[in-house]
Amino acid sequence: MEIAEDDRYSRQERFQPLGKEGQQLLGQSHVLIVGAGALGTSTAETLARAGIGHLTIADRDYVEWSNLQRQQLYTEEDARQRLPKAVAAKNRLQQVNSTIKIDAHVMDIRAEELESLIEGVDLILDASDNFDIRLIINDMSQKHRIPWIYGACVGSYGITYTIIPGKTPCLNCLLGTIPLGGDTCDTAGIIPQAVQIVTAHQTTEAFKILSGHPEALRGKLYSFDLWRNESMNVGIGDAKKESCLSCGPDAVFPYLSAANQEKTDVLCGRDTVQIRPAQRQTLNLKETADKLDRVNEGQIESNPFLVSFSVGAHRMVIFADGRALIHGTKDITEARKLYHRYLG
Template identity: 60%
Template sequence: MRMERYSRQILFTPIGEEGQRKLAEKHVLIIGLGTLGTQSAEMLTRAGVGKLTIVDRDYIEWSNLQRQQLYTEEDAKNRTPKAIAAAKRLRSINSEIEIVSHVVDVTPEELENLVIEVDLILDATDNFDIRMMINDMAIKQQIPWIFGSCVGSYGMSFTIIPHETPCLHCLLETVPIGGPTCDTAGIISPAASQVVVHQTTEALKILTENEQHLRGKLISFDLWTNQVVQMNVASMKKADCPSCGSEATYPYLSFDEQMKTAILCGRQSVQIRPPKKQERDLGELAVQLKKTGGKVETNPFLLSYTIGDERMVIFKDGRALIHGTNDIDKARTLYHRYFS
């Protein structure tokens, strides 16, 4: 390791040479390589983390280039998988560190293999199904992880230390549904960057073993309306939480709590069924989807949505049909993009 490369970081007293050496020994897993994941990956690569494992199931589209800073127009033209393009770019930034990339859809089985010998997990996903899996696996394996989320000009972050802080299940109790996404409400790049600032700063504290300086609070902000809130959530830790309580069962790692997918024979369609029956407000969803410029049609039982060549139908119980494909990964991506 060339210490002069990190000289300005080493001059920062809380890190110093000892902290830099510790950082070089650590392994970070980043799940999701969209706006949050690309920026976090680049920051940690430049900072000199020893090993970085990056994971994403998707490929690069033109709409990604506005804010996902590791990618180029050539990547969008070629529809290069995000994990492949990101790894290539990161290796060109810092050839001294180890970069491992995976083009996979994260499931509990995949996650169990990904977390081996990992010191920290960064959440850069776009849906709470995967976040709850991360939460349960991190608690089970006693790995710190940092939650991050943003949409529009709003963002939030919270650092979860197993058995010390509340976990995501404590804070949410059930998976939230029906909220806006970047594809229905848009996003400005500074909001994502602000989330990344909070996530990567907390990451550096953990990786250099300066945990005493962790924020310990959930932070949320709206850059457009100039609002910032730091909430002390310590009292929300639940002794009987199924994910982090004294008799934890890690429910989101079980089959019953996972999203179910099935290819419909002869119909070139994939059915997606959420883990539990839901009551979706189709009227509210229609309002969000109309902002995208797609065609929205509703009746008392379902909503039909068409944008470009993509056609999807969602029912009031949360079940959806993604038409025109037998690719389950693509169907899940579209579901989370528009209906999550």
Template identity: 65%
Template sequence: MKEYQESRYSRQERFAPFGVSGQEAIMDRHVLIVGAGALGSAVAETLVRAGVGKITIADRDYVEWSNLQRQQLFTEQDAEDQLPKAEAARIRLQSINSEVRIESHIMDVRAEELADLAISCDLIMDATDNFDTRLMINDISQKLNIPWIYGGCVGSTGMSYTFIPDQTPCLNCLLGTIPLGGDTCDTAGILPQAVQVVAAYQTLEAMKLLSGNTNMLRMKLISFDLWRNESFEMKLDSARKVDCPSCGVDPVYPYLTTSNQTKSEVLCGRDTVQIRPARKIKLDLSMLADRLKGLPEGKISQNPHMVIFEMSRYRLVFFADGRALVHGTSDLIEAKNLYYRYLG
């Protein structure tokens, strides 16, 4: 086994600043990746190939055909089967490196779930598509003293920054300082190369952190536009606020409270609403599918992870945790009415 491991990771071990000691260090580390889409796929594959000891992946969505252009872990069969991204990623990653412990969670990550997932990890990697979740990651990072690495991309542009509790400003400090919102990959498109560059920045910083080479961290926000051949770095040290509710002298972690957790939300640019029940439930998917099969207005399909109910205008996807994705509308009230009509 020792000869196999040395051969497998020998090329990064021969990189002197990292070395055998860096490899041994990362093989004892646990990374949580929130999101298994474009960034999540690229980040997860790089860290698994590098030999990080344990990877936990959490994602709420399933594989669609439009994902295959940039989400490198998934296949046409995954899209055909509409596999949950977290599970499809786990299967593929385990085939890449059987030595790495990989956990997948098909869930909408909110404060309660995030606290459970993060409690034993050494680093959180952001691969989400919304700032609600990022602000929750930011608060749990500060509360549990776990670093996290932000990444975002759209079109030909991308951005990354490493947040370290007690050393850097937190995301809440930066609100109003860095541009948030704007275009999404659904409205402006995205080049896969932008994904790869952001993932490279994120995973390189992760390797430095996990191997103990914190003196080599960039400590700046980096932003680029590949199409225009532009890039710049920005120091953010002065953005840290002593009265920040997330990382200041008297933190209250506002984004971990129930009042700041969205129960229904329009998914970015997708004409889709996610509905999440206010309390934890567990659906019997087989029973639900049997019940919906008796309805004349829809077509039913299912796999072990979800029930899909398709009508002429809408497609409802029900998960075992009670969540539903309502495709075909961006109206929250309309989506909730459909949810209650078919789920109760």
């Protein structure tokens, strides 16, 4: 039986707003996906099947059993081998579509790493797990005039927003407007349907940008809660600030500066990493302890000054200013992973 390769994208091409010309543009596009967890795997598979010509995937983590419930590219064998997520994602996507180019990078994304990946990229998709990285993506997007699509989900809640440099408010403009929260999938859980809704909106917006249809973009921030049967489109055009240091006329891209990035130190003579958030926080330690107690089965210890708990071979000590000590490791990447897993 002859394989009809030319028929591969026929159903997409029959969608009139896209057509053959739009499909050709998708095939010439390069998308960078930051993160290969639930959102990253879902968006990567959608774009690979759709024929995006070049995908670059960057992630610092490896596959664990708890990922298999929602991170759709991974298998039990990937978890047994603790295969890096970026590598496992590339392996699977090459089986899905062998005609596209896929680059996998096992790295902890900060400004320097992102700068090394940005050349030739047409669009950045956010599939990260914390706001430090998102603010770096935002500044890098503004610096290089590359659109990016913010996306996040936890529990049954999700949110997404498309940012076009020079036209829309950037993420820095929206700080204090959008709900940031402190919950993560490890503390509040997540249902896979929330992932799929965010994926659908992110990748549809990606199609519009890459196929040359910016007029079809939503132009609003979209959020939803599937369990509560709620959804909302919020017009935020007025949120764009002339004084914004990320996208205003006097932009200096503050989150690309070391002064505004998370600080990590391996403490001298101790098997401990200290992490300090880029901006000083004020945590409610009782609420933090209660939240962690729900997922750590009574291993929480607290006093008016700190919260301490064990996770595997590590002990985390969290202070009211957001600073944390991760005992039992000198590996900064591992320490960051634990910090963002439990503190968001």
